[in-house]
Each structure stands twice: as structure tokens, then as C-alpha cells.
Amino acid sequence: MSILDKSRNQIITLTADAVLKLGVEISNDEICIEVPKDKTFGEFSVNTAMKLASKLRKNPVQIAKDIVQNINISGTYIKDVDIAGAGFINFKLNQDYYCDVVKDIFDKESNYGKCNIGAGKTVNVEFVSANPTGPVHIGNARGGAVGDVLAEILSWAGYEVYREFYVNDAGNQVEKFGASLEARYLEMFGKEFTFPEDGYTGEYIKEIAFNYAKENKKSLINAPSEERRAQLAQFGLKRNIEDMQNALSEYGIKYDNWYRESSLYENNLVQDAIEKMKATGYTYEKDDALWFEATHFGCEKDIVLIRNNSLPTYITPDIAYHINKLITRKFDMAIDVWGADHHGYVPRLKSAMEALGIDSNRLNIILMQFVRLIRQEEVVRMSKRKGEMITLSDLVGEVGKDAARFLFNYYNYNTHMDFDLDLAVENSNENPVFYVQYAHARICSIIQQCEINASAEYDFSLLTKEEEIELIKILARFAEEIQISALNLDTSRIPKYAVEVASAFHTFYNSCRVKCEDENLMIARVRLITSVRTVLKNILSILGVSAPEKM
RNA sequence: GCGCCUGUAGCUCAGUAGGAUAGAGCAACGGCCUUCUAAGCCGUGUGUCCGGGGUUCGAAUCCCUGCAGGCGCGCCA
Structure with missing residues (x-):
């Protein structure tokens, strides 16, 4: 458990116990902890008093006062409890909290940030799966970056992750x-x-x-x-x-498996899938074709499984493939990363899963919105028909894998994004990947110059300046960022968090000297920036972006 | 016609499972290097959260509806 979670649990327990003393019983889940927008309100707040207002028929502020009176903070990370606004109860954290965060990063190092919400669960992430009739093009580049990073995030969240490419080498x-x-x-x-x-x-x-x-x-x-x-x-x-x-x-992507569509035919799995579909009772023959009654499962139209020329349609081997993933290979969850143009296909595949008795929630489909390439402020037109397209190799050659992977993940997959080629190559500050890498390189340089003894005594209670505290607060959130990203299957939080960490570090750098007269302070600060480096390094490794020691 | 996604500052985007005065970056302007990397930091301004209703103590967030853009609705994949 992270130090952040520990502090939260303390707040929940303190609040629940205090409420109990008022004669009301509430479950821990009902206590909702938030981070106040205004720092002066403290690190956390709880709106329990407002929620209880209608139940107790009392003024929320009065309820808040009653709750606070019953809170005993001794032995916790809480320094102070206050009431503000319409009845918010605000909590401030003490120095022990900040010290423990830095210690925790030191102890866990390359494992710092991991959580275990996926422990014991397996997940298959299928992405890119570009048609092998041509090169990997730019549209797949976004799916590649997102799929690979999503897989990595899930792995950090404790899942056992398997990366797969589905090769459409048949049909x-x-x-x-x-x-x-x-x-x-x-x-x-x-x-x-x-x-x-x-x-x-x-x-x-x-x-x-x-x-x-x-x-x-x-x-x-x-x-x-x-x-x-x-x-x-x-x-x-x-x-x-x-x-x-x-x-x-x-591009930095390594698959555990390249799954051939042709192997589904070779191993008779397509035929098996057809038999299984027939066995559900939701198929029928019409116009010499075999149909699946998808409308029964909420689809707008029924689906053809086998054409009147006796060849299966695309969905049939795909059903076989997903049976293989979810039943034969027993993955708890399958994630498919697709282009947005396939969205109409989602309910069809899911309805087939439902017909087969598979909980379709085990199949998660991420729909990537399209990417437009911008060069010299104009949209780069591409035509697949004419074979005019920019390939993944072109892109990596032009902007490098670091910029491409970072930027594709920087925007949520739901946004229709413009990828500005000129900007990505420009090593300017508009390019967030350089901003983050620069912070890492800067830290490496400082650490090298300070030469502190690894076994030196350190005292983190010296880290009390506002910029130091702010920095530690952000570092404390890492595991939570991973957790939210994994739950929402959203990779875009991580690069944004990386920028936040880098920014807090740069601010710290400009107001606090690491290499300073006071040796104890220097040691503590070197330890602090070493922990920043650990976090940046871990984030960049999740993103598959290099962490340069010099720039 | 029906379905999915999107609409937040001049531009690119956040907004954490309804919360306190809606935020970042870029662009613009003004400061900060005889000391740890100025690819950096600090400061200044900006909003019809697409429009209109509703739900409640409270809505950018949830519901309904209208508008605009993208994508889909094959015995293509």
C-alpha cells in the first residue's frame, strides 16, 4: 500500500469513527475523499457533513463541527483538521507523511508506482493488427503506442499481460x-x-x-x-x-505472440466456432447463407456468418479468435485496440460473445480516433487506394520513437488528434517529451556533482520548503495514477503526470539549491531528487521513451 | 433516417466517478544565469464550458432536446 493510501485510510477511519460517535453508522465507502482546489484548505477534504445534512436534518456546518470534535489525530499523518465553506472538513498532513513518501520511493525504487488491483488476473492486449497486405501506416502508429503503453500500465497494476498481434493472413x-x-x-x-x-x-x-x-x-x-x-x-x-x-x-514494441488468422483455419477453429454458434440456437439459413440472429442481442441487423459462396465472412474467424482468447486460453480480460472506423463492429462481436455465454464485459474494445498529420500547417493527405501514405517507419525516421510514443499517448484516444510533424522534430519546449527528459538529465547531472556517501545519514524532516513539499506530494500520487489509468484503460494520464513531475522539479530547482553549504540539507535534497529521478525513469520506461542522462 | 465519438481561453488539450473562485501548455508581453544543464524558472491577461430545458444543497460533469464536426450502418475488413 502506498503512503498516500495509508493517509487516506486514516482519514476514512477517523471520520467514520467520529460519525459513529454521533450515533450514525456509515460504511467506509460512503466517505468520499477529495483534494481541495485551493491548497490553503489542506491536502484532503471530506464532504460527509454535507451528505448527512438531509438525513440528520441539521446544518452541515454544525454536523461538521460535531464530527471534528470527535476526531483524534494522534498517531496519524494528520496535522490539522478544519471546517470550511458549506461544511467541508479539511485535513492537513504532517511532516512524517512527506518523510515516509521519500523513504518509500527509496525502498521500492524501480518498483515504485506499482499497485495490485490486477493481481491474479490475466489480460490479452491485442493491438495494431495491421493488414499484412501492406506496410504499417500512420493510423496504426497511434494504436501501437497506446496499446503497448496500456499493456505496460496494466502490468504495473498487477495484471499478467500478454501482447498480441492478430495477423489477417487469410480471406x-x-x-x-x-x-x-x-x-x-x-x-x-x-x-x-x-x-x-x-x-x-x-x-x-x-x-x-x-x-x-x-x-x-x-x-x-x-x-x-x-x-x-x-x-x-x-x-x-x-x-x-x-x-x-x-x-x-x-518503435519499441515487442509482442508475445503473432497470432495467425490462417492458423484458425488450419486448426479447424473456424469450423468449431461455426458449430458453437449453431449450437446456441441463434443461427438460421437464408438465401443460401448462414446468419446469426444478432438482433436478439440488441444489434440493429442480423449478421452473415457464411456467405452463399460457402466462405466465412470476416467476423467468423474473429469469433473463433475471441473464443480462443476468452475460453481456450482463459484470459480474464481481452482488450482490442481498433480504429474508430470499426466502432459499428463492436456490438456485433460482443453480441456473438453473449450468444456463446461469454460475459462480453471481459472484452474491452478501445476505439482510437483518427490522426491527421500536419506538415507546414497543412493536413497531409493520404490515400490508401493510391498507395500514398506515411508509414510507421517513415514516422519513426522523421520524429524518432520517443516523440511519437510520448505524443500519441499524451492525448486521450478519444480525441481526434493532429500530429504536427514539424513540432515533433523541433526540440523545442512546446514538445513535452523534451521537457520531461530534460528534467531527468538535469537531475543526473546534479547527483553526479554532489557525490554524497551512499550510506550517509539522512534527515528528510529538513525538506520543508514549499517547493519541496509540493514535489513530494506529486511523487506520492504515482501508484494512484497507475491505478486510475488501468481502471479506465486510459494511457494519457501518465505522460501528463510526467509533465507535472518534471514541472514541479524544475520549480524546485530554481528555488532550492541542492549543492549547498549545509551538508545535511544537501544530503536530504540529493535523496529527494534521486527519488524524482526514480519516478521519471519509471514513467519513461512505462512509456517506452528513453531517459537520457545527458542532453 | 438510425447509432457511436467529439464540442472548455486565440491554438492544442486537462478537468480525477456531481463539489469550494473552471485549469495547464503554446502563442503575446515583462523579469531571472560571476554558484548544481536558461531545452529551465517567475510574473501579467483571457472564458456564453456549443445553445436550450431539467434533476439537487451544488452541474463543464448526470437526464432530455436542438446545433456543428468526425465515423459507422455490406454476403469489405
Whole structure:
């Protein structure tokens, strides 16, 4: 338990006990602790008196007075209790609290910030899952940054986390991919060809066809079309998947597993899923197709599972995949990170889970809003059809993984964000990632120059200046930030918190000298900034952003 | 037409499971380096929280409704 939680629990206990003495029994959950906006009110406040007002038919201020009279703060982190406003009871913390926070950071070090709300639970985080018919593009870059950091946050929150990439290496898109490659292949040899409708038009298709010809002596020109397409598609998929793996690896993402859609077919899991769906009784045949009665589960329309050409639609292997995640592999929770354009698909997949008797709350879908790229103050237009797009590799090459990962996580996934390429490369102060890294580098430099003995006695009660206290207060919140982020599946709090920590440090730096005459004070302050460094380092590692010691 | 997301300062965004006087950064202006990294700090101004109703001690936050933008509503994925 964090020191912050300890202090909160004390406040809850003190309040509940005091209320009990008034002859009213309330549960601890009913006591709601808040942080007052105005610092002069103290660190925490409780609105219990106001809540009890109607029940006791008394003035909230009078109730607050009665409560406060019954509070005994001895032996706690509380220094002072006050009443203000409409009946808020305000608590101030004592120096022991601040000392213990710094000590706690020292003890836990690289584990400081962890919490255990997910202890004993497993979670599968599936993200990016870009189509292997082309490179990882910029839209996936946001999902990659968010998915990876979300996985890391959950891991810090105590979950056992498994990162997965779902490779769509089967089905319609792969057919089109093969047909597109075939056309380019034939074109290259001056043969007659027809380019498929809705085919892939990017330059990379030509490159793949060219490379195939270069690496394979055996010509496909006279092979049957079916074989030719299959050969080219398999070759292209292998290439593309390797490229995606490299690009994502440069982006700092390592998956535990690349799950192949094709393996669902190979292992008969798609057929199994169809049987399971049929067994629910919510399927029927119409127009030579197999339908799932999704309307029964609140969807607007029923869904086709198997087309009249006897091939499954996209959702069918996806149902099989989620059965595999939630039943076969028994993950307590599955998180899918998708683009916002898939939102209509969410209720369909969930309704299939419900039909199968799986609690659909175990499936959490994060919908990323789209990213617009801005260059020279103009929106960069991209067209997937024409193959004009900026890839993840382009982005990492242009702005670096640190800036990209930090900025994508800086905004909540629900916001339609603009990514300004010029700004991200500019090492300016408008770029929060540099602000945070700079704080880290600055601390490293100071610590190096102070050379204190590691076993030196330290006295944190010397850390009483306003800037020191403010800094410690913020450091104390780390585990709570992780917890809230994990509960809300929201990564954006963490980079914002990083900026807050950095800012409090810079303010401290400008008003308190670390390397100073008073040796005891110096030792205490070196310890303090070392704990700031620990927190920054831990945050940056969660974000997958480097923590430079020099800048 | 129906559904989901969004609407807060000139710009980009916070606003913690309704709380006290709605906040940061950037941009603008003015200060701070003979001493630990000025990629930094300090100070100054800004609001129809999209509009309109409602719920209550109290609403940017919850409900209803209107407006604007994005996205979806395939036997595509």
C-alpha cells in the first residue's frame, strides 16, 4: 500500500469513527475523499457533513463541527483538521507523511508506482493488427503506442499481460493481394494482365513482384493463375510481416505472440466456432447463407456468418479468435485496440460473445480516433487506394520513437488528434517529451556533482520548503495514477503526470539549491531528487521513451 | 433516417466517478544565469464550458432536446 493510501485510510477511519460517535453508522465507502482546489484548505477534504445534512436534518456546518470534535489525530499523518465553506472538513498532513513518501520511493525504487488491483488476473492486449497486405501506416502508429503503453500500465497494476498481434493472413484481402501481385508480375514481363478491381495499387506491390522474380528462378508466367497468385501472396505476406515486425521493433514494441488468422483455419477453429454458434440456437439459413440472429442481442441487423459462396465472412474467424482468447486460453480480460472506423463492429462481436455465454464485459474494445498529420500547417493527405501514405517507419525516421510514443499517448484516444510533424522534430519546449527528459538529465547531472556517501545519514524532516513539499506530494500520487489509468484503460494520464513531475522539479530547482553549504540539507535534497529521478525513469520506461542522462 | 465519438481561453488539450473562485501548455508581453544543464524558472491577461430545458444543497460533469464536426450502418475488413 502506498503512503498516500495509508493517509487516506486514516482519514476514512477517523471520520467514520467520529460519525459513529454521533450515533450514525456509515460504511467506509460512503466517505468520499477529495483534494481541495485551493491548497490553503489542506491536502484532503471530506464532504460527509454535507451528505448527512438531509438525513440528520441539521446544518452541515454544525454536523461538521460535531464530527471534528470527535476526531483524534494522534498517531496519524494528520496535522490539522478544519471546517470550511458549506461544511467541508479539511485535513492537513504532517511532516512524517512527506518523510515516509521519500523513504518509500527509496525502498521500492524501480518498483515504485506499482499497485495490485490486477493481481491474479490475466489480460490479452491485442493491438495494431495491421493488414499484412501492406506496410504499417500512420493510423496504426497511434494504436501501437497506446496499446503497448496500456499493456505496460496494466502490468504495473498487477495484471499478467500478454501482447498480441492478430495477423489477417487469410480471406478476401489476401486474395486481392495475390491478384494485385499477379497483375504486376505479368505486367513486368510484358504479358497481358487485368488489374483487379479494388486491388492494391501501391508501389510496394511492384517491388514485391520484382523481388519475387529476382529471388526465384522458377518462373510463374506459365503457371496456373491460382498457383501464381498463391505463390506471390505467400511470398508477399512473408515479406510484409517481416517488415512489420522490424518497424514495430524499432518503435519499441515487442509482442508475445503473432497470432495467425490462417492458423484458425488450419486448426479447424473456424469450423468449431461455426458449430458453437449453431449450437446456441441463434443461427438460421437464408438465401443460401448462414446468419446469426444478432438482433436478439440488441444489434440493429442480423449478421452473415457464411456467405452463399460457402466462405466465412470476416467476423467468423474473429469469433473463433475471441473464443480462443476468452475460453481456450482463459484470459480474464481481452482488450482490442481498433480504429474508430470499426466502432459499428463492436456490438456485433460482443453480441456473438453473449450468444456463446461469454460475459462480453471481459472484452474491452478501445476505439482510437483518427490522426491527421500536419506538415507546414497543412493536413497531409493520404490515400490508401493510391498507395500514398506515411508509414510507421517513415514516422519513426522523421520524429524518432520517443516523440511519437510520448505524443500519441499524451492525448486521450478519444480525441481526434493532429500530429504536427514539424513540432515533433523541433526540440523545442512546446514538445513535452523534451521537457520531461530534460528534467531527468538535469537531475543526473546534479547527483553526479554532489557525490554524497551512499550510506550517509539522512534527515528528510529538513525538506520543508514549499517547493519541496509540493514535489513530494506529486511523487506520492504515482501508484494512484497507475491505478486510475488501468481502471479506465486510459494511457494519457501518465505522460501528463510526467509533465507535472518534471514541472514541479524544475520549480524546485530554481528555488532550492541542492549543492549547498549545509551538508545535511544537501544530503536530504540529493535523496529527494534521486527519488524524482526514480519516478521519471519509471514513467519513461512505462512509456517506452528513453531517459537520457545527458542532453 | 438510425447509432457511436467529439464540442472548455486565440491554438492544442486537462478537468480525477456531481463539489469550494473552471485549469495547464503554446502563442503575446515583462523579469531571472560571476554558484548544481536558461531545452529551465517567475510574473501579467483571457472564458456564453456549443445553445436550450431539467434533476439537487451544488452541474463543464448526470437526464432530455436542438446545433456543428468526425465515423459507422455490406454476403469489405
